[in-house]
Amino acid sequence: xxxxxxFVWTEFAQQVTSGLAAGAIYASLALxxxxxxxxxxxxxxxxxxxxxxxxxxxxxxxxxGLGYWPAFVLTLLIAFGxxxxxxxxxxxxxxxxPEIVIVILTIGMFIAINGLVGWIFGPEVKxxxxxxxxxxxxxxGVSISVxxxxxxxxxxxxxxxxxxxxxxxxxxLAMRAVxxxxxxxxxxGVRVGxxxxxxxxxxxxxxxxxxxxxxxxxxxxxxxxLVVLIYAFAAAVLGGIDSPVGxxxxxxxxxxxxxxxxxxxxxxxxxxxxxxxxxVLLVVLVIRxxxxxxxxVVRKV
Amino acid sequence: MRRALTPALQGLxxxxxxxxxxxxxxxxxxxxxxxxxxxxIYFVALLGLNILTGYNGQITLGHAAFMAIxxxxxxxxxxxxxxFELLGQxxxxxxxxxxxxxxxxxxxxxxxxxxxxxxxxxxxxRLAGVSLALATLAVSVSLPAVAKRFEHLTGGGGGxxxxxxxxPFGWHVSSPHxxxxxxxxxxxxxxxxxxxxxxxxxxxxxxxxxxxxxxAVSSGVSPAVYKTLAFGISAAYAGVAGALFAIQVSYINPxxxxxxxxxxxxxxxxxxxxxxxxxVIVGALVLEFLPIxxxxxxxxxxxxxxxxxxVVFGITLILIVLLIPGGAASLVGRITRPVTNRxxxxxxxxxxxxxxx
Numbered sequence: 001x002x003x004x005x006x007f008v009w010t011e012f013a014q015q016v017t018s019g020l021a022a023g024a025i026y027a028s029l030a031l032x033x034x035x036x037x038x039x040x041x042x043x044x045x046x047x048x049x050x051x052x053x054x055x056x057x058x059x060x061x062x063x064x065g066l067g068y069w070p071a072f073v074l075t076l077l078i079a080f081g082x083x084x085x086x087x088x089x090x091x092x093x094x095x096x097x098p099e100i101v102i103v104i105l106t107i108g109m110f111i112a113i114n115g116l117v118g119w120i121f122g123p124e125v126k127x128x129x130x131x132x133x134x135x136x137x138x139x140x141g142v143s144i145s146v147x148x149x150x151x152x153x154x155x156x157x158x159x160x161x162x163x164x165x166x167x168x169x170x171x172x173l174a175m176r177a178v179x180x181x182x183x184x185x186x187x188x189g190v191r192v193g194x195x196x197x198x199x200x201x202x203x204x205x206x207x208x209x210x211x212x213x214x215x216x217x218x219x220x221x222x223x224x225x226l227v228v229l230i231y232a233f234a235a236a237v238l239g240g241i242d243s244p245v246g247x248x249x250x251x252x253x254x255x256x257x258x259x260x261x262x263x264x265x266x267x268x269x270x271x272x273x274x275x276x277x278x279x280v281l282l283v284v285l286v287i288r289x290x291x292x293x294x295x296x297v298v299r300k301v
Numbered sequence: 302m303r304r305a306l307t308p309a310l311q312g313l314x315x316x317x318x319x320x321x322x323x324x325x326x327x328x329x330x331x332x333x334x335x336x337x338x339x340x341x342i343y344f345v346a347l348l349g350l351n352i353l354t355g356y357n358g359q360i361t362l363g364h365a366a367f368m369a370i371x372x373x374x375x376x377x378x379x380x381x382x383x384x385f386e387l388l389g390q391x392x393x394x395x396x397x398x399x400x401x402x403x404x405x406x407x408x409x410x411x412x413x414x415x416x417x418x419x420x421x422x423x424x425x426x427r428l429a430g431v432s433l434a435l436a437t438l439a440v441s442v443s444l445p446a447v448a449k450r451f452e453h454l455t456g457g458g459g460g461x462x463x464x465x466x467x468x469p470f471g472w473h474v475s476s477p478h479x480x481x482x483x484x485x486x487x488x489x490x491x492x493x494x495x496x497x498x499x500x501x502x503x504x505x506x507x508x509x510x511x512x513x514x515x516x517a518v519s520s521g522v523s524p525a526v527y528k529t530l531a532f533g534i535s536a537a538y539a540g541v542a543g544a545l546f547a548i549q550v551s552y553i554n555p556x557x558x559x560x561x562x563x564x565x566x567x568x569x570x571x572x573x574x575x576x577x578x579x580x581v582i583v584g585a586l587v588l589e590f591l592p593i594x595x596x597x598x599x600x601x602x603x604x605x606x607x608x609x610x611x612v613v614f615g616i617t618l619i620l621i622v623l624l625i626p627g628g629a630a631s632l633v634g635r636i637t638r639p640v641t642n643r644x645x646x647x648x649x650x651x652x653x654x655x656x657x658x
Contacts, residue, residue, distance in 0.1 A: 043431045045362075045438070093623055099430050100360055104571050105622045107362070111564055112615025119608035222608075226560065230442050233435050271450045278439040285436060286427045 013142040015263045016256055021148035023255020024155035025214045029225075029232035030239070030247035031159060032206035037241050038179040039199035040091060042102045046109035048229030050086075051207035052222065053113050054079040055215050056121050058208075059128055068131045072212060076205050083204025087197040118222040128215035151213045158209050159248055162202065175199060227274060231258070234281040240294020250292065254280070318582070322485055331477040335549075336589055338477070341484035342545045344585040347570055348488075348495045348578070349538025354567065355576035356499055357531040358511030360430065363437030364539050365563035366444045370417055371410040371540030372547035372557060376461045377454070378406040379548075384464075402469055403548045404483060410544035411537045418536020422529040441563040448555035460554025463547065484545050491538060496578055498534070507531055508576075561611070568618040574628025583629040591617065 029047060036044045044050075058075040062068060090109065094102050132150035136143040166172035177185040178195040186192050210232075211225060218224050235254045239246025254277060261268045261276055268276055284291060326334055346368060353359050377385075381400035421440075425433055448455045455461070468479035498504055506527045509517040514524050547553045569588040574580030592610025597603065621628060 043435065045434070090619065090623075097626075100354075100358065101622060101626065103360060103431060103434055104567065105619060107564055107567060108615045108618035108622060110615070111561070111568060111611050111618065114561070115608040115611030115615060117608075119606050119612055123608070226442060230439050233439065237432070237435065269450075271446045274439075274446050275443040278436075278443045281439055282424060282436055285432050286424050289427065289432065 010141050010143075011263075012260075014144070015259050017142070017144045018148055019256035019259030020252060021151045021255070022259060023235075023252035024152045025210050025228060025251075026231040026235045026255055027248045027251025028155045028158065028206045028210040028213070029228060030235035030251045031162075031244055032203035032210070033232060033236045034239075034241060034244050034247040035199055035203045035206070037236075038244075039175070039196050040087070040095070041099070042091065042106065043241070044203070045103065045106040045229075046113060047203065047207050048225035048232070049110050049113040049117070050079070050082065050204055051211035051228075052225045053117055054082070054204070054208035055128070055211035055224070056117055056220065058212055059126060059215070059220055060121070062129060068129060072131075075208055075212065079204040079208035080201040083201040084197045086204075087200035091196075091200070092193070114222055121220075121222075123222060126220040128212075128220050130216035147216065154213060155209060158206065162206070163244075171198075230274060230281075231255075231277055234277045234284075236291075237281055238284050238291055240291030242295055243291065243293035246291055246293030314579075319489070322489075326478050326481055331475070334477050334481050336593075338481045338484045338549055339546075340585045340589045341481070341488045342542050342549065343566075343569070343588045344488045344581060345484075345491055345545065346539050346542035346566055347573065347581045347584045347588070348491055349535040349542070350566055350570050351573075351576065351578070351581055351584075352495060352499070352507070352538070353531050353535035354570060355574075356504060356511065357507040357528060359425070359528065359531065360434045360567070361437040361535075362434050362560075362563050362567060363439075363441040364535075364566045365558040365560065366437075366441045367414050367418060367536045367539035368543030368546065368562070369444055369448070369553075369555075369558040370536075371414045371543030372553050373448070373455060373543075374410040374413045374540065375403070375406040375544035376463055376547050376553045378409060379403050379463050380461065400464075403463075403466055404469060407483075407487060407541055407544045407548075411541040414540025414543070415533045415537030418539075419529055419533035421536070422532030425532060426525055426528055438560070438563070441560045445555035445559070455555065458555060460552055460557070463551040463553070465551055466548055480549050484549070487541055487545060491541065492578065495538075499578065503527070503530070565611075565614060568614060572618060572621050572628055574630030577628065577630035579633075580628050580630030587617075587629075 029051065032047055032051075033044060036042055036047070054075050057078055058071050061071040061074060066074070086109070090105060091102065094105055130147055130150075132147045134145075134147065136145045137149075138144075166176055174185070174190045175195045175198060177188070177190055178192050179199075182192050185195075210228065214228055215224065218228070231254055232251065235250035236247050237250075238254065239248070239250030257280075258273050258277055262270060262273045325337060329337070346364060350361070350364050353361055377396055378401045380396075382396045382398050384400045385396065425436070428436055449458050465476065466480055467476045468474040472479070474482070499507075506517070506522045509520065509522050510524050510527055517524060543558065546557070550557070565588060569584035570581070572587050573582070573584030591614055595609045595613035596605050596607060598605075625631060
């Protein structure tokens, strides 16, 4: 585990900023997982594959001549519809069955969507356009790529918009109420079923954003979100699987830490980044299962 | 445990299955025989997975990783240091000087993987349900990266080529036939072991923990011991399956046991039927043949892309979960129940195995 001989401050700052950009993507997907976990108490293993699918849809629209931002918005709408549909059609019937059943169902979705993407769009790797110019700006001797700034901005902007939605609108309040206590919300006249479906819709939108932001760097292939999903899981677990703030902080932390370890610890390098994230995941799960920000659940006997 | 069939009928079905397995090589081509060898290998892996997920209720998405550990153990022992150097690679000193006969590496692979499984089972004790699924999925996703990183032991991305398998002790059996018998003898032994475990004291403890950990503790069953045991045994089964797999294809690399295999293994167990040993054979057949027939459906004379396999697989899994929660094994019960009910009068007693329904 040799540290490099010379420690250059600007290079360190550069690693941190690119880690933040990657972390913002993990944070989006982690937030999607938390959103679904909060409302339906399910960890959606198909979240990454749903994101992959919508990213391919965006690619296909751009391939047929649509501009980036129109395609972006249309994709988000499609993702929202798809998320709502999945909840209504597939998750609803198993709502009250044991956790293991719902997990297996999302794994079935994972397998099917992963295959479907390869079937429709072909297994070969595709390039995905970035909306941001391919150059860097220099801030205080640190050069930051515009791509990273844009990614960070879009992801964090979405998170803030979602937060405002939950805080300021009646619909957001209803959704928070359902997550807090579905039974009481139903008695107060909240349509619980539709709130859950909306939760899935928003999660799918977050996933679609994560996918479209990740695609320019990881390229399009059917397994593109698998690694991102693991990082997002690690982020969600680190922050606490029931805490939206935790998911965002966890995502950014994972992005920065993994990037720094990869750059400065020779043993980790490029290849062992993922196993390192796994180690983080395991350590957190064993030592502090509720994560940094999560509620500690006391089991009553 | 609800019995769908009477013990005598069960014995008859089992005898029939054994007869089919023994006689099959006489009636099929060597190509088909290869496919049925894979069925045997998957059968072993699924038995282990069903012990862990079906009987003990611990969900794992990392079974392919344990298969990989077994496969690599077997491959390294078969090659030995001398074989490794023949491949033009620097051999690690952990290895014995000379390679072993393939068949002897199978139990060793099972033991090694079993011990590693027990070790992994200890942190897994703190994880329940979804957390365990997450952790094991992460193991399965990162294993190829780890295998590529430790190139001096695994041959890296290029993988390890093994000598072509042939029957030992000068037996005059062609190599596909030999591999078929090897896989199915292992499968037969491990089936009996699984059956003895599941029907006895250990199996009762596993099910008790699955159905209510607090109640199990109150009855003097230690979840720590039995959960770790389930993990270890399940991993050992996966290790044997991985070794058989590596010997069958006489090659192994980090992508031989991908994450998708982990997912498909779990899917197959559910399709066959959780906590049903007879469902495992259905699961193994589905795992081998469903992708093949999905790609080229018989009778219809159509040809689809390779990806049609996973699509049909995933949809089948979703439909099973939604419509037939007990899996294929429960269908037998559904068909025969009215008859046996009429014979014995009265409805079936409440089943302990309804946890997934």
